Amino acid sequence: MPAGLTLYTNPMSRGQIARWMLEEVGQPYETVLLDYEGAMKSADYRAINPMGKVPTVVHGGHVVTECAAICAYLADAFADAGLAPPLDRRHDYYRWLFFAAGPVEAAVTNRALGFVVPEGRERMAGYGSFDDAVATLEKAVSGDAWICGEQFTAADVYVGAQVDWGLSFRSIPTSPAFEAYAARLRERPAYKRQKELDNALIAKMQAKG
Structure with missing residues (x-):
């Protein structure tokens, strides 16, 4: 390596x-x-x-x-x-990792920019509609398990960041499922270290103007 x-x-x-x-x-x-x-x-x-x-x-x-x-x-x-499941159990891992990177990212970005897919043209957009993409994301993170079951994986980092930021910036609607998933993510030591490091850097940049 x-x-x-x-x-x-x-x-x-x-x-x-x-x-x-x-x-x-x-x-x-x-x-x-x-x-x-x-x-x-x-x-x-x-x-x-x-x-x-x-x-x-x-x-x-x-x-x-x-x-x-x-x-x-x-x-x-x-x-x-x-942080990755065994090869024979990576179906959910790949599915939700790239769903968040594709349909969710596009749907959230377009909505933030004020773009709405014209009625009847949903098939031209990879995510169909914002509501469909968010509802599918919500279903994926519902329950007490992680994206791939009991194992926390890299998919939870990426999907979790979409949910965490979406709630923080109100770019996705709040829901009990999203809130519960984000709360579990925010308790991870690595998440806390990242926030501490980046927040300290942001504070320094803001102090410098």
Whole structure:
């Protein structure tokens, strides 16, 4: 397994998801902070991530972008952390990880931007309608189990971040199922470490203006 693990991030970004996953993995990593208008759009960083956005994880020279991919990659790269189910039980793992990265992300973003799928054109949108996507997400996290049953996995990090942020920013409607799932996530030591680290960085950035 290649050595060296670096997170390129900004604390006020989806980089919080990647950091949470890194904290769950429990391996040492370097953090490189990038501002939105300067370093993130620089030629040096675009050579790593041509999109000029964060997060990006570099592991032994291998570049991984996109939060869902980062979560899945780290779960496999550091299998001893137990963040991926056995191969023969990964149906729910892949299903909900990529459902959150695809339909849920698109539905929530479009709604936040004021875009509504025209009536009768739902089949052209991968999520159909916002209400359908959210109802399906709610069903996936209902009950006392995690996404893949009793085992907490990388899918819970990504799906959980969507639910946690959705409730915090009111981009998804509140419900008992969402609230209960988020409450369990917020008790995880890795989640708490991530929030402490990123909140401290945000406070420093705000103090500097």
